[in-house]
Amino acid sequence: MSDTVAAGAVHAAHTEHDALSFWRTYVFSTDHKMIGRQFLFLGLFMLLIGGLLAMMIRWQLAWPETAVPGVSWIPEPYMYGGIIPPQTYNAIFTMHATIMIFFVVMPIMVGAFGNFLIPLMVGTRDMAFPKLNMLSFWVGAVSGVVMLASFFVPGGPAASGWTAYATLSAKTEYTGVNWGQNLWIISLIILGASSLMGSINYITTIVNMRAPGMTYFRMPLVVWSLFITAILLLLALPVLTAALAMLLFDRTFGTNFFLPDGGGQPLLWQHMFWFFGHPEVYVLVLPAMGVTSELLSTFSRKPIFGYHAMAFSMIAIAFLSWIVWGHHMFISGMNPLLGTAFMMTTMVIAVPSAIKTFNWLGTLWGGNIRFTSPMLFALGFVSNFVIGGLSGVFMASTPVDIFIHDTYFIVAHFHYVVAGIIFALFAAVYYWFPKMFGRMMNEGLGKIHFVLTYIFFNGAFFPMHFLGVGGHMRRIYNPTQYEFIQPMQDWNVFITVSALILGSSQIFFLFNFFWSLFAGKKAERNPWQANTLEWSAPTPPPHGNFEVQPVVYRGPYEYSSPDVKEDWLPQDKNLGVGAATRAH
């Protein structure tokens, strides 16, 4: 076998680096696995901040203008003895969304797992451009620092929503926020550079560095999802960067791209933002779908149902995601005829998502299901995605959207989809933790974490549909100011109590994570008895990943294959000529 290895070895030029210094190992590392861990810690830290901001939003909505416990130290005019003023409220939900999208879901799902998994799962030693990879993380970290710094500038952080609609975002006088908004723009421009470097690396690695025998249609679906995500990022981010630069010019150099007084168009911002923004939604959710496919197959001990349909539906989503952005703008004043066209494309993009859901069900059918913590969270993702996907049909219909646009129905919808990703995120952490850190996480604590998170996630987000149906607008500071919303105030309290318990339940995760990091049970090489290549590498994998270059003989989901006695069959296990032709 070693002959094959020598012949097939890819990029053998990356030789072993023995005994690297502390700085080169843990800080300025070029090892994709360390960079993955760095992204994970960055994301988890930001998750804590984004989560605390969410708690403050919920407190204000349930018990308006009462003091939030624990924040009375924040000085006036940002807080009044713990009472959130309207300006600060706007800043809080702006930063909550910005942090959760750009600094939690993207760094963890794309940054951490993309980095950690791609080289291991395609069977290579590292990313194509390890130094660029390191730069990608550190540029991303700088962007995070800039975003957090905006909390401390006079006027506070950006307060025009994460969508930063012009003209509100384009002139300081409209929000009273000057440097906060500028830093928000600058931070996202920097983050765009970081993501571009990452996506170039992912694409190059997947195209050029797959192990011998690893054809495109033998790649694990999570690699497919990250591949498509990287392509979407590569094409979408330049548009956001251009829009952000134009916004910054409007704010600081007196240009008028988005300001009508000087001949600009406020809707131009929305077109550019959502041209980026809708593919961005799939950037967030595709890796979660990939993780879910991976785990459902592994823990059902059964091949994924319709591998090709799963891959092609992701490709279809990627294409369609470029022509649906207008559904965010049905009531923006965009030509209503264009609204009709965008409704059609939006209805069509629901089809590949439906295919994925049915194929997940098909995967469960006839399985021998193991209810481990990662599996429970993957099932939780499916359950939330079903609700989030179906609620999307309402707003795709333009007449219905007239009523529910900008209400809590939309908030419910995108939290079921985007906040629902947290289930795939936890699933991925529980599943790959042993490979990342060499120890197992505690199963009992994981299950408690799942049950609490699942119940109170639904308690927090499902009633938002009712509020939305009642017409409750988003982004309002005090719902009790409206007579038609007042009868629904009890739901706001219910949601807040659920959200507070949901937030507190994450202590089980944090404790489990850090305790297992140091005191967890030592993990074996393949604790879940899975097929993909990362489980053939030592635990945790050394610099360079594999002892010998793996050679791939089959697809990633050959569970319960009749060719072997065990119910799993690793991609790189050589069964000899006769068997190899039978299995895919």
Added chain:
Amino acid sequence: MLRWLPEDVSTYGREIDSLFYLIYYITAVAFILVTVLMIVFLIMYRGKEGRRAVYSHGNTTLEIIWTIVPAAILIVLSFMSVSTWAKVKRHAPDSDFELQVAAKQFNWEVVYPGPDGKFNTEDDVKFDNDLHVPVNKVVRVYLSSKDVIHSFFLPNLRLKQDAVPGRTILVWFEATKPGKYELPCAELCGFGHSGMKGWLYVHTPEEYAKWAGENLGAKPQ
């Protein structure tokens, strides 16, 4: 869930609501179907020592069915939505009752054309946040904004339209029941966004004539 919908007092709200109900029933069936199947599979195929999962890579017939059925439903839904959308947003009926509403941080500035029936003349009458209209009359509103984007939202009339600086957008409604209805701003417009609201007063023709006589300084339109 849909019992939370505010009372509908518009001519086109019934069409919007029936689409809402239709989608609700379709998605509810899909949700129940998927959830029940998932729970049944999770119970039936829970892991047992010594059992082996079915070795299957899929079923093309099934996959074609569950691609075509949702696609057909969704395409039918979008065609059903076209006419209502066109009615509300594309074809405003003619009417002699016209108003201008200019949004500004954080008020709705309502302009009546005054006795001469023309806008931008000296006898225009302005109000902050109060719209008075007669029942069963098509009202055409020329919507604009003086600063940032706002959104003109009448929950009881199922009408929402962003007001965009630099543009004037025509919206219309016809109220079918006299009463007082809230008119909030639905698009984040700054620190005073919450609480930016007005009232729509729908009067009987007699009441409206009385109000117009007292406030518009002339015979009603």
